[in-house]
Amino acid sequence: MPRLIFFCGHAGTGKTTIARRAIAALMAEAHARCSGESFCLLDKDTLYGDYSSAVMGVLTGDPDDRDSPPYLQHLRDPEYHGLLNTARENLGLGVNTIVVGPLSREIRAHKLIDRAWLKVAEDVELRIVWVHLQENEARRRIAARGNRNDAWKLAHWDDYRSRLFRLSPQDYPELLMFDNTRPTEQDFTQLLAALA
Template sequence: MTHLVFFCGHAGTGKTTLAKKLIGPLMQASATPFCLLDKDTLFGGYSAAAMAMLTGDPNDRDSPLFLQHLRDPEYRGLLDTARDNLELGVSALVVGPLSREVRERRLFDRAWLGIGADVTLRVVWVYTSEEMAHQRIVARGNPNDAYKLAHWDEYRQRRFVPSGDICKDLLMFDNTAPTRADYEALLARVVGEPPVAPAMLPPLPV
């Protein structure tokens, strides 16, 4: 059985770092190979070139123009790549904000994703406080964050905290200062039912 695991959340929450930390133990715990598909790695260079041509600013990754014309094709390519791997028997750990898709619960729609009932599906929402996220974005110094930081009040309006029915089956993970026990608990939930006892999980990197 293959697994499709999403690590979603706003910028600065540490999605990619968390995914890289857990993918090795996840492969061991599930006894299946995984590929890591990060939206920025797959499409960052293409989007930079496209925005440079359209606006003269290759780092313009959050403007209305980008969101209207490039956002959805990027995500569709990300999901198509994940599906190709699943069809080859390789599980996929997909990293990207995907906030709209979480809010609209598209990531739980197997028909929309194009996957069958034989794929184990998990969606993790990685979060931290707005202040902590802002600090991390500033500290990492990524040019792609320039638009966010210059228009923070506008950007922050797009940040939301899943609640109510949106949270059904959504695995919430506070990535502010997680402990080893927190990582182990998340890994157990991602692997599936019945839960894997933390003591039986492969060792996590420190």
């Protein structure tokens, strides 16, 4: 049975880095067991970054905009629909699929555990990792990485941070919470065990 693993979280939390490290470890484990399992990594920014830049350049004149109302109204949902459609195609081929993206609205609404909404079969194993860290550290990392898509966030931090939310584990028992502020090797090992 294939696995569908989500790595979600706000910008700057390190979800892509953790997902890449996890998929490498899961692939090595599958190889060691000679299981024949295959894996696919689907990162929303990789799949749709250039496309969204072209569209936003036409819509607003700012190809790096990923936070303004035009982006949120016209591109956000189609990007996620395409991301999930691609994940379903891989799952249908028996490929374990790791999906990376904020998916914050979907997390808040508990949609990622709703198989009917996801349109995935009962035999697909679901895991959802919420990568988080302290706000000041997230802002520091966003500024340090120098991604042009983050310019709006940094220039309008108060507006951006008003959309952020903290999840309480008791309200979201479906999530594997991963604090990426200063994770230890043991923290990562425990995450891998939960994904297995």
